Amino acid sequence: MTSNDDLFGDIQRNLRSGDSNELFTYLNRLKVFDARTWHENCSKNQPLVEIKDSVLSSVNVILNLNLEIQDIIEGRLSPGSFYQNHQHLKARMNDLGKLFTKASIWMKTTQQDRWLHQLMKATEDSDEERKKLISLLAKSTELNRRKARDVETIKEQIRTLRAKSRRRIEERWRDRHSSERTLNAKQKEATEITEGRLVITAGPGSGKTHVLVERIANLISSGAKPSRILMLTFTVKATAEMSARVEKNIGTDIADNPVIMNFNSFCKHMVESDFEGFGFEKMPMHIDPRMRRYLFEDLTEEGISEELVELIEQKPDVIDITLKLDDLLHNRSTEIEDILPWFEEEVLTPSEDSERETIDEGGEPSKDLALKRLTHAGLRLINPLRRFIRNNNGLTFGDQITLFHTRLKNEPAYLEKVCSDYDHVLVDEFQDNNQAQGEIIKLMSEHLASTCVVGDPNQAIFGFRGANVSNLQDFMLDFAESGDLTKVDLDTCYRHSQQVIDYSEELISLNQDGIERPEIKSGWINSDSTEIIVQNMIDEASEAVEHGKVLKRKNLLGYEWDEMAVLARSLNYVSKVIGYFDNNDIPYVTTSSSNLFREEITIEAGMILRACIDPVGNAQAIGFLLKSGFMGVTREDAEILTRKNRYHPQGLFDSLTELEGKYANQKTILAFYEFINSNKKLPSISMEDWLFSTMKESGIISKMIEQGANSSLSKLVSLLLAQLSNAGEFFRYPNRFANYIKQLMEGKIELEIEQVSKPGHVVISTIHKAKGLEWPIVVMPSLDHRKPPPTLNPEKAERLIVHHYFNENVEEEQEKEMIRIFYVGLTRVQDLIRLSRPLTRSEKSKPNTLFSVGAEIFGVENIDTIYPSIMQNPLSVNEGLLLNLRTRLEDSIGELRHGFEIEDLTKSIRALLIYHLEQLVVNEHSIDQDLRKLVQHMESLIGRVEYHEFTGETEVSDIQDLWRPKRYTWSMLDAYRRCPQKFAFSHVHKLVSSNNKSMTVGNLVHEIIENIGSLGKKPTGKEFDEIIEMSFKNHVNKLPLLGEKKIEEIKERVAIWNNSERSRNKVIAIEQGLEFKFHERNFYGKIDRVETDSEGNLRIIDFKTGKANKKPGSSGQEQLLLYAHAWQQNTGEFPNLIAYDFVMEGQIEEKEVNPILLEKGLSRLIPIIEGIDANQFEANPDKQTCQYCDFSGICPDRY
Secondary structure (H helix, E strand, O other), rough: OOHHHHHHHHHHHHHOOOOOHHHHHHHHHHHHOOHHHHHHOOOHHHHHHHHHHHHHHHHHHHHHHHHHHHHHOOOOOOOOHHHHHHHHHHHHHHHHHHHHHHHHHHHHHHHHHHHHHHHHHHHHOHHHHHHHHHHHHHHHHHHHHHHHHHHHHHHHHHHHHHHHHHHOOOOOOOOOOOOOOOOHHHHHHHHHHEEEEEEEEOOOOOOOHHHHHHHHHHHHHHOOOOOHHEEEOHHHHHHHHHHHHHHHHOOOOOOOOOEEEEEEEEHHHHHHOOHHOOOOOOOOEEEOOHHHHHHHHHHHHOOOOHHHHHHHHHHOOHHHHHHHHHHHHHHOOHHHHHHHHHHHHHHHHHHHHOHHHHHOOOOOHHHHHHHHHHHHHHHHHHHHHHHHHHHHEEEOHHHHHHHHHHHHOHHHHHHHHHHOOOEEEEOOHHHHHHHHHHHHHHHHOOOEEEEEEEOHHHHOHHHHEEOOOOOOHHHHHHHHOOOOOOEEOOOOEEOOHHHHHHHHHHHHOOOOOOOOOOOOEEEOOOOOOEEEEEEOOOOOOHHHHHHHHHHHHHHHOOOOHHHHEEEOOOOOHHHHHHHHHOOOOOOEEEHHHHHHOOHHHHHHHHHHHHHOOOOOHHHHHHHHHHHHHHHHHHHHHHHHHHHHOOOOHHHHOOOHOOOOOOOHHHHHHHHHHHHHHHOOOOOOOOOOHHHHHHHOOOOOOHHHHHHHHHHHHHHHHHHHHHHHHHHHHOOOHHHHHHHHHHHHHHOOEEEEEEHHOOOOEEEEEEHHHOOOEEEEEEEEOEEOOOOOOOOOOOHHHHHHHHHHOOOOHHHHHHHHHHHHHHHHHOOOEEEEEEEEEEOOOOOOOOOHHHHHHHHHHHHHHOOOOOOOOOOOOOOOOHHHHHHHHHHHHHHHHHOOOOOOOOOOHHHHHHHHHHHHHHHHHHHHOOOOOOHHHHHHHHHHHOOOOOHHHOOOOOOOOHHHHHOOOOOOOOOHHHHHHHOOOHHHHHHHOOOOOOOOOOHHHHHEEEEEEEEHHHHOOOOOHHHHHHHHHHHHOHHHHHHHHHHHHHHHHHHHHHHHHHHOOOOOOEEEEEEEEEEEEOOOOOEEEEEEEEEEEEOOOOEEEEOOOOOOOOOOOOOOOOOHHHHHHHHHHHHHHOOOEEEEEHHHHHHEEEEEHHHHHHHHHOOOOHHHHHHOOOOOOOOOHHHHHHHOOOOOOOOOOOO
C-alpha cells in the first residue's frame, strides 16, 4: 500500500473503533493534499465515502424534519398526534447526532468547502441516490434564497416598527413632566432652611436626591464653605451617584468640594485618621464581617476556656450565634459587660435551677435550656473574638461604628474636635442606619450650624442588618423642645401615577405603628397612568411563561431588556422564571453570586484558584478540572482517577503522581499536577501577587482582556481583588479565601445590582437589592403566603435577647417589615407592574398581603392556561417540543456550512421562528394596524415547503421507528409497571418531574448514610455532626419544603440508625453502580449498600424513607433480586440476603435468596421489558395516582 493508503486505512480503523485519540493527527495531514490526491483517494477509500454519505444523509433528515414541523404550524398535522405518535423523530435526531459527530471531525480539521466539493466531484459516477441528494441540495438552495430575501424584508419592517414604537414610549415619558424641571414648594422649602435641625420625609420618587443636591448648592451660595459640608449616604453606590450630581450642579471651578461618604466609610475614616487615639499601634486593617467565622480556630490565643474550645468543635452553631449576637450588640450600642451578667442572672440560672434534678440524674436538658446554654456561650465568646481582631490590628464594620460612637459619647473634647471640621451635615436614608449611627448624628448636631436627616420609615427594610426604623421618630422626639427643629414632607411622587400611590398607601396603612404619613399625590401632568395587573396563575411554571411572554412582547414593541425587572422576596421564589429565561434566550442577570458563574470560563477560573490554594483540601475543584479536560487530561483518565479516590477524595491530588495502571495519556496528568503544584499559594507570596500570577499562568488574564470590562470574568476578578484589598492580612490563611470563592460559586452571597448588571439584560433581584432603583416594567411573581424557613439557633438566640432584654415583639416587627418590603417592591415601577401568585404551589396556598390588597382594589384576572411545571422548557407541550426541535435543527445545520450554502436552510428555519415570535404579538391588545398588516404579510410569505418540490417523491413513510432505551434501570421498570403513560412522559419524551418532599427526604437520608459508610468506621460525634451539617447545606434550597419538624425527625432517625446494630456491619460497597445483562438487554443499577455481617452473610440493602409496605417476599422484592443478579454477574458472588432498611421507621426487613427465588422473581420483569420494547404506553388512570402525578395536566387519559 502507498503511504496515502496507510493513512486512509488508519483513519478507517479509527472511525470504526470510535477511538479519536490519534484521529486529529491523521486528519491534519489531509489538509496538505492537492485536488488530484483527493480525487484519486475518494473513489477507492471507503472512509471518505462514508463521511460524505453521512453528511448528505444528515441534510436529508433535516429537510424531512423541517417539513413535518411546517405541517404542524400550518395545521396539516395535529400537534397532539405529532407529540403522541411520532417518537421516531426522537430516534432520528439521536441518529443525526451520531452522524454529525463523525462529520464534524472532518469539517473542523480540514477545509470544509474544499473537501466536500472534492468528494462530490470524485464520486459523480457513483450511485443514483447520491446524485439525487446533490440535486436536492441545489434546488433547496434556490428556494431558500428566495425565502431569505423575504425574511430580511420582514426583519427590516420589524426594526422600523419597533423604532416607531420606541419613539412613542419616549414621548409618553417626556409628556409626564414639565420641560422646565423646577422645585415644587415643599422641595424648595427643604433646600432653603440653612440653620437648625431639619427632618425631611421623602417617599419613593419624590425627588429626594435632587433636593439634597440643591440643598448643598444653596448652602454654598449662602456662604458655606464646601469642604465644611458633610454628606453621609447609606451605600457606596449612592455616594458615587451623589458625588457626580453635586459636581455637575455646583461645577468644578470651586476651590474645594463637599465631603460625601457613606456612613461606614466615614466612621472608618475617623478611626484611621486618629488610630492611636482609638488604641491601635498602626493603621488598622478592615475585615469583611463574613470572614469573622474563620477566626474562631485562633481564639485559643485569647485564653478561652477548654469548655468553650470543645463547644466550638462540637457545636458549630455557637459560631453563628456569637456572630449574630456580636452584630446585635454593635447595632444596639449595648456593652457585653451589661448584658452578660443580666443573662446569667435573669435567664440562664432560673432555667438551670428548674432542670437541676433531671440533669443530676443523667437526663438531657430541654431544648429551651440547650438554646440558652448556647446563647450564653455566644455571649462569652464576643469579647475574645473582638480582642483577637483588635490584637491583630483588625477593624470590622461593627467595630468602627461602635468605637467612633463610644469615643464621641465619652470624650467631649474629641466630639468638639470632629465637629470643628464641619458646619453642616446631611444624612440620607436615615431609617436604614442602626441605633449607634443615629446616636452619632444626634451627638454631632449639638455642635453644627445645621443638621439635615432624610428618610422614609415606610422603606425601612434592613432590620436584619440592625437598621433602626425609629431613627427619624427618635430624632424628632429628642429635639422636639429644641426650638430649631423643622419637618418637611415631600408629598409629590414623580415616578408613577396615582394608582400606584393609592395602592402603596393602602398597603402601608396596615402597619399600625403611629407614624404620621402625609397625603401623597402624583406629579405626572398628562393623563398617562401606570398599568397594574393582578393575576392568579395555575402554578409557578405558568407564572414564568406568562410573564416571559409579556416581556418578550414588550421588548418587541420598544422596551429595552434592561428597562425590566423581576423582583421577589427571595431568589428561590423565581427559579421557574430563571429557567424560562434560560430556555427562551431572554438575557438576564441575577444578584446571586452564582450569576458570575454562568459561563464555563468563570467556573473554570474559580475552580483553578480553589485548587491552587489547597489541592488536597479542595478535592472537588481538582476533580472538576480533571473532568473538564484542563491541561489536556482525557475524560477516561479523569474517571479512573476520581473513581479510584471516591471514598478518600483528599487523596485525589497526591494520586496524580502514582499512576499505576492503564491511563490514556500520563503526560497530561503529570502536566496537570505540575501546574497546580507550581501555582500553590506559598507563605512568602502575598495573596494579591499569588492571585495575579495564577490568573496569568492559567490564561485567565488574557481571556479577561479579550472579553472586556463588562464580562462576568472581569467582574469576578474585580470582586476578588476588592475582597483581598479589604480583608488583607486576615486571608493569611489561604483556605479562608478558598472558602469565600466557594461561597461565591454556590450562590451564597448576594451581590449588589451594579456588580452584576449588564446593558440589555433583565434584572432578577431581591426587593432589598432593588431599593433606590426604578424600572419602567416590574414583575413580582409568587405572591402567595409562604411559611418562613425553619428558625435556626442563631436567630433563636437573637430573638431571646431582643425579646427579654430589649422588650420587643420580634414576630410583630417582622410582619411590619414584610409589609414595608412589599411597599418598596411595588414602588419601583414606572409604566407597568404585573403581580401574580400560583394557586397550586401547595394545598394551603393563599395570597400574601401585597396581592390581597391589590386584588381588592383592582380585581384579579384568572389565567387558567396550564404550562406543565415538569418541563425543562415551561411552555405548553406542543410549543416546548417544537421549540426544542427547532433549536436542535439550527445547531445541526450550523455544522454544515459549505459550498452549497446550507446556511440558506438555516434562514428558512429562522423564518419559522420569527413566525412563532410574531404569534405573541397577535395577542398584544395595543398593537396598531401597521403591525397587524406585518403579521399577515409574513404569514403569506412563509408557506409550506412541499416534499415533492425537492425530490418528486411521495411523502415520508408512515412507518414509525420504535423507541428503545439504550439501557434499562429498575426505576424505569417500576415506573412502567405503575403507569406506562407516565413512563412515556418521563423516559420517552424526557419531561422532568418535580422534586417533591418525599424525594428531598430520600436524597438527604441517602447522602448522609453514604457519607457515614465512606468513613469505614463509626463516626465520632464531631464527624457525625459535620456529615449532618454538610448534607443539609447541600440541600439548603429544599429545606423550606420540609419544615422544621421533618428536619428534626430526619436528624433523629439517622442518629438512631447510626447507633444501631444495622450500621455496624462491614461495608463492601456504597452507592455502587453496576452494568449488567438481563433478558438480553443492557441494564444499569446503583446499589445503596453491600455489606457482610458477623456470620459472613453477604447482604444487599436498599434504603427506604417511606412506610414499611414493601416487604421482601411480596411484589416489592424484584428490585433487590435484580440487584442480586447484577452483583453475581459482576463479581461472581451470590448474595445470601436482600433487605429493605426503612430508616424513618427504624425497621429492616430481609429475606434469604436462592437461585429458584431469583429466577421466579425476575421472571415477573420480562412482560414489563417487552411492553416497553413494543411501545405499549397506555395509561392506568386511578384517582389517587393521577391526583399527584406531575403529568396529569397534559395526560389525555387522566382520571
